[in-house]
Amino acid sequence: MPRLAKMPPIREDLHACTMCGYCVPVCPAYQEARWESASPRGRVYAMRQYDMRGPLDRLLRRHVTPDEVFARNAWECTGCGACEAICPADIPFDRLWDDVKEWMVESGYGRPPLEPYLAHVKESGNIYGEPKEARSAWLPPEAVQSDRPEVIYWVGCVASYRKQQVARAVIRILNAAKVAYRVLGAEERCSGAPLARMGYQGYVKRELMPHNIQVVARTGAKVLMTACAECYRAFVKDYKAWGGNPPFSVLHISHYVERLVREKRLSFTQALPTKVAFHDACHMSRVTDAYDPPRQALRFVKDLKVLEMFPARDDGLCSGAGAGFPDVFPEQAAGVASRRLEDATQTGVAILVTTCPHAELHLEGVAKQRNMRIDIVDLAEIVAQAL
Amino acid sequence: MEGITFYDLAHTAVADVRVKIAFEDLGRRKRSQLAQLESLVGGEAKAAAPRPGFFPLEVVSKVECYVCGYATETTAMPDHCPTCGAARYSFEKEISLAKAWEIAATAARKLAALFRDLVARASGREKGLLEELAREEEELAAEAEKERAELLT
Numbered sequence: 001m002p003r004l005a006k007m008p009p010i011r012e013d014l015h016a017c018t019m020c021g022y023c024v025p026v027c028p029a030y031q032e033a034r035w036e037s038a039s040p041r042g043r044v045y046a047m048r049q050y051d052m053r054g055p056l057d058r059l060l061r062r063h064v065t066p067d068e069v070f071a072r073n074a075w076e077c078t079g080c081g082a083c084e085a086i087c088p089a090d091i092p093f094d095r096l097w098d099d100v101k102e103w104m105v106e107s108g109y110g111r112p113p114l115e116p117y118l119a120h121v122k123e124s125g126n127i128y129g130e131p132k133e134a135r136s137a138w139l140p141p142e143a144v145q146s147d148r149p150e151v152i153y154w155v156g157c158v159a160s161y162r163k164q165q166v167a168r169a170v171i172r173i174l175n176a177a178k179v180a181y182r183v184l185g186a187e188e189r190c191s192g193a194p195l196a197r198m199g200y201q202g203y204v205k206r207e208l209m210p211h212n213i214q215v216v217a218r219t220g221a222k223v224l225m226t227a228c229a230e231c232y233r234a235f236v237k238d239y240k241a242w243g244g245n246p247p248f249s250v251l252h253i254s255h256y257v258e259r260l261v262r263e264k265r266l267s268f269t270q271a272l273p274t275k276v277a278f279h280d281a282c283h284m285s286r287v288t289d290a291y292d293p294p295r296q297a298l299r300f301v302k303d304l305k306v307l308e309m310f311p312a313r314d315d316g317l318c319s320g321a322g323a324g325f326p327d328v329f330p331e332q333a334a335g336v337a338s339r340r341l342e343d344a345t346q347t348g349v350a351i352l353v354t355t356c357p358h359a360e361l362h363l364e365g366v367a368k369q370r371n372m373r374i375d376i377v378d379l380a381e382i383v384a385q386a387l
Numbered sequence: 388m389e390g391i392t393f394y395d396l397a398h399t400a401v402a403d404v405r406v407k408i409a410f411e412d413l414g415r416r417k418r419s420q421l422a423q424l425e426s427l428v429g430g431e432a433k434a435a436a437p438r439p440g441f442f443p444l445e446v447v448s449k450v451e452c453y454v455c456g457y458a459t460e461t462t463a464m465p466d467h468c469p470t471c472g473a474a475r476y477s478f479e480k481e482i483s484l485a486k487a488w489e490i491a492a493t494a495a496r497k498l499a500a501l502f503r504d505l506v507a508r509a510s511g512r513e514k515g516l517l518e519e520l521a522r523e524e525e526e527l528a529a530e531a532e533k534e535r536a537e538l539l540t
Contacts, residue, residue: 019404025466025475036398036407045404 002108101199281356
């Protein structure tokens with residue numbers, strides 16, 4: 001049996017919990033597994049038992065030490081932030097679960113399906129283990145890179161290797177607005193947001209964060225812009241929380257489109273007379289509190305009707321793609337995704353728009369598997385179509 | 388097996404998180420027992436010999452909203468009361484931890500007696516497994532008694 005590492009400094013947060021249970025029904029893991037121990041309250045309870053263990057527990061050999069069962073429950077978390085949003089005691093769960101997962105990895109209870117991701121990032125800088133040089137293989141011939149860029153387009157692993165149409169759409173937007181931009185190519189590495197949710201935040205803090213901030217700062221650009229909700233949260237929330245303090249402002253493509261329109265550099269000419277449903281990516285909405293910018297960006301598109309799904313905004317459901325959840329619990333992740341897809345079909349639309357390429361990949365896979373007729377499109381693609 | 392159904396229902400119906408976790412753990416033990424039985428006799432173990440009366444199913448099979456009295460099956464426990472809109476916890480039952488261990492101890496003693504009874508009639512590998520299960524249940528009964536006694540002191 002592995003030896004348990006030292007508990008991270010989360011005692012105050014654990015004991016702040018009043019066991020009220022508001023976090024239980026909103027947790028996507030609980031909605032699927034239906035086990036109390038898979039819910040935030042159950043996990044907090046288990047850790048509290050461990051923290052309060054006394055000599056009597058040892059004498060009676062009570063099972064209060066986190067073990068394999070607890071570790072499995074720790075990875076039931078998709079990192080969606082629903083528990084933090086609803087918690088009446090304001091416990092910072094988003095950070096707490098990252099610490100707990102890291103604690104479990106250090107104690108030797110890491111999840112084997114997630115280990116390749118860390119190995120791939122260490123070796124080639126992206127989560128898929130694709131060659132570094134191919135990171136900018138998607139670049140279209142019309143992309144003109146500037147030596148003195150005003151903005152860095154941070155592509156992210158998914159848009160670089162799996163959803164390249166998102167990256168091309170962003171380039172179309174930037175070209176249309178005549179922005180001086182640059183793509184970092186092989187210098188860009190994974191932002192570390194998926195890894196930190198998988199329990200490898202130590203590596204992200206030590207290696208990825210300094211490297212990523214440095215390569216962007218070196219270009220002298222004042223703005224970093226990304227079209228990936230996970231990368232956005234890494235720069236906006238994680239790096240700042242870990243003391244990285246990036247010397248540039250970080251914007252999502254939806255913020256940036258809004259800015260370009262206000263500065264009259266971008267105008268929309270094509271009308272798109274369709275209805276779409278908008279899915280709040282967890283890392284763009286609850287975690288970083290950016291609910292309105294994507295909706296605002298979609299409002300610029302002529303004749304586009306954006307329908308809200310129910311539940312939406314801070315009650316919105318998770319897609320199930322976060323924190324390596326689909327690798328550890330494929331069936332549950334598919335269940336979470338199909339519930340969100342059903343919410344979308346109930347609005348009567350055939351297109352679902354979101355801001356997270358991870359969620360898009362996962363939702364597409366599940367929609368195909370379950371024969372659901374719905375297209376998953378990135379916000380950047382819709383905006384680019386309307387130029 | 389009745390035990391699994393009971394512990395699953397109880398896990399959903401009770402309010403106290405300590406009791407929930409206790410029931411969940413007990414349910415997990417029952418599941419592993421069923422898996423052992425299934426490995427020996429195949430998929431029929433679940434259907435064979437459903438003997439009622441070991442677990443007080445009636446205590447947890449139905450839940451009732453304490454605000455308006457709306458009653459429903461535990462398996463379909465809603466997140467909000469459909470008539471008065473009260474939150475999920477208005478349906479949850481107050482079963483104390485001592486009571487939970489008492490239920491577990493009583494059921495375990497009855498099951499141990501049943502398994503011992505079956506041991507006398509079985510042979511070969513089945514006998515070995517049944518003996519093991521009986522021993523497990525006796526241990527569980529002792530553990531539950533100990534937990535209960537400790538809570539009452």
